[in-house]
Amino acid sequence: MRVDYGNFINGEWVPAISGETFESRNPADSSEVIGTFARSTAADVDAAVQAAKAVGRDWMLTPAPERADYILRAGLILEERKEEIAHVMTREMGKTLKEARGDIQEGIDFAFYMAGEGRRMFGETMPSELRNKFYMTVRHPIGVVGLITPWNFPIAIPTWKSFPALVAGCTVVFKPGEDVPLCAALLTDIFTEVGIPAGVFNVVNGYGEEAGAALVDHPDVAGISFTGSLEVGRTINERCGRQMKRCSLELGSKNIQIVMPDADMEIAVEGAAWGAFATSGQRCTATSRLAVHNDVHDEFTEKLLTRVKGMKVGSGLDPEVELAPVINEKQKNRILEYIQLGQQEGAKLITGGNELTGEGYEGGYYIEPTVFDDMTADMRIATEEIFGPVTGIMRIDTIDEAIDVANKVEYGLSCSIYTHDITNVFRGIEEIEFGLIYFNAPTIGAEIQVPFGGMKNTGNGHREAGPVALDFFTEWKTVAVDFSGRLQKAQIED
Ligand code: NAD
Numbered sequence: 001m002r003v004d005y006g007n008f009i010n011g012e013w014v015p016a017i018s019g020e021t022f023e024s025r026n027p028a029d030s031s032e033v034i035g036t037f038a039r040s041t042a043a044d045v046d047a048a049v050q051a052a053k054a055v056g057r058d059w060m061l062t063p064a065p066e067r068a069d070y071i072l073r074a075g076l077i078l079e080e081r082k083e084e085i086a087h088v089m090t091r092e093m094g095k096t097l098k099e100a101r102g103d104i105q106e107g108i109d110f111a112f113y114m115a116g117e118g119r120r121m122f123g124e125t126m127p128s129e130l131r132n133k134f135y136m137t138v139r140h141p142i143g144v145v146g147l148i149t150p151w152n153f154p155i156a157i158p159t160w161k162s163f164p165a166l167v168a169g170c171t172v173v174f175k176p177g178e179d180v181p182l183c184a185a186l187l188t189d190i191f192t193e194v195g196i197p198a199g200v201f202n203v204v205n206g207y208g209e210e211a212g213a214a215l216v217d218h219p220d221v222a223g224i225s226f227t228g229s230l231e232v233g234r235t236i237n238e239r240c241g242r243q244m245k246r247c248s249l250e251l252g253s254k255n256i257q258i259v260m261p262d263a264d265m266e267i268a269v270e271g272a273a274w275g276a277f278a279t280s281g282q283r284c285t286a287t288s289r290l291a292v293h294n295d296v297h298d299e300f301t302e303k304l305l306t307r308v309k310g311m312k313v314g315s316g317l318d319p320e321v322e323l324a325p326v327i328n329e330k331q332k333n334r335i336l337e338y339i340q341l342g343q344q345e346g347a348k349l350i351t352g353g354n355e356l357t358g359e360g361y362e363g364g365y366y367i368e369p370t371v372f373d374d375m376t377a378d379m380r381i382a383t384e385e386i387f388g389p390v391t392g393i394m395r396i397d398t399i400d401e402a403i404d405v406a407n408k409v410e411y412g413l414s415c416s417i418y419t420h421d422i423t424n425v426f427r428g429i430e431e432i433e434f435g436l437i438y439f440n441a442p443t444i445g446a447e448i449q450v451p452f453g454g455m456k457n458t459g460n461g462h463r464e465a466g467p468v469a470l471d472f473f474t475e476w477k478t479v480a481v482d483f484s485g486r487l488q489k490a491q492i493e494d
Contacts, residue, residue: 011198068118075111141169335388412455
């Protein structure tokens with residue numbers, strides 16, 4: 001079924017002011033049009049921001065537990081519709097049904113977590129150095145926030161941003177990834193169903209350079225929460241900087257799994273296969289580098305090859321499939337170029353490397369699971385984000401070398417170390433420059449109750465989810481109450 005959605009502004013679906021639209025297509029068969037959506041420009045963005053601004057004060061003054069109640073009910077509906085939305089997600093974005101369910105489950109878990117936060121939102125109290133004076137801190141919402149998201153987690157990422165924003169008391173203008181507007185529309189319909197007041201949550205669909213950039217530049221937007229590529233993140237950071245606007249960036253990465261000789265080899269291989277090839281490698285936490293100790297290199301490589309060669313590639317609706325299509329033609333070509341580049345750079349292609357086009361793959365963007373051996377840390381395939389089903393093995397001899405290799409990239413999102421040696425564990429905790437460090441578990445699979453984010457060029461120091469989820473969307477106000485009945489001067493001797 002083909003659908004037609006506009007923008008969601010002030011509680012209503014409306015077409016783009018220009019009347020322009022764009023299509024969303026199924027990556028498993030690009031001849032299938034999922035729907036048409038509003039192609040927004042700065043004028044649409046302005047209408048959405050004005051709607052969000054108009055109700056900002058009232059939403060801020062709505063008690064936080066009441067704001068959080070909308071999120072709780074949205075979570076309950078997401079749970080009810082999980083199966084239906086998962087099917088839409090697989091059709092629109094490609095990932096396997098099992099993973100689509102996981103994507104939505106992340107949103108459900110986060111709804112329940114953030115709903116509880118509405119009844120906490122703890123501040124602190126501090127003593128004053130003066131008599132009869134009291135200090136406390138309270139959170140204050142930053143105002144209208146712009147949320148700009150990618151396509152790879154079409155429900156999870158929008159919920160990671162919108163739920164804390166709304167609980168915090170911000171009003172929202174959301175610009176979803178242009179490859180997944182239907183998933184965004186289904187989430188929006190849930191907000192409508194729970195009766196969130198008109199104007200509190202708005203959606204502008206369209207392209208990054210048009211709708212996204214206009215949102216970043218709008219003077220009434222107090223903060224931008226962005227997840228996407230480093231390239232776009234850099235320009236958003238610059239533009240927000242000029243405007244003194246708050247900006248949270250969750251960007252790309254070049255994640256690594258380290259395998260030490262004392263690792264349980266079966267578990268390390270399963271972790272690598274899942275970490276590198278789940279969502280066809282299109283996760284910001286995907287294992288795109290494997291640093292394997294020389295003593296176990298051959299055993300690990302052989303076992304990984306057997307596992308990878310057994311992976312079925314195909315439509316995400318087929319329950320046997322482990323590798324679903326990649327998102328679009330442009331991304332498919334980019335991945336294939338990197339595979340070619342790896343060979344030119346001297347890495348050894350040991351499995352995969354090809355696009356699949358025969359029977360069963362017509363019209364889709366399918367690439368074989370691809371593994372390089374003899375990759376070295378300075379190759380471009382070892383340092384640049386590929387965002388596809390491609391990983392490479394490097395040899396290491398010591399934990400020092402493993403740490404050096406791991407840190408030798410500009411990114412720093414997720415690192416995993418397979419070892420039972422307590423020294424390796426604590427060396428890793430102390431020296432690895434990644435925001436997420438896993439031991440004996442893959443680089444992917446973050447949970448919502450822990451902070452999520454990366455070091456170095458993966459971000460700009462903010463974290464999403466977990467107990468810090470509200471931080472970006474609120475300012476701390478320090479409140480002093482003097483009940484002494486006279487002028488008291490801090491730091492001044494009488
Ligand atoms: P992208 O940067 O191309 O696009 C992301 C979003 O930004 C889209 O909505 C797009 O329309 C918008 N956009 C593009 N240009 C813009 C501009 N000039 N101004 C404002 N908005 C603009 O990224 P993508 O291809 O959608 O997603 C893949 C990238 O996202 C990868 O690099 C991946 O690592 C990253 N990612 C990071 C995380 C994380 O948490 N660190 C999570 C998921 C994905």
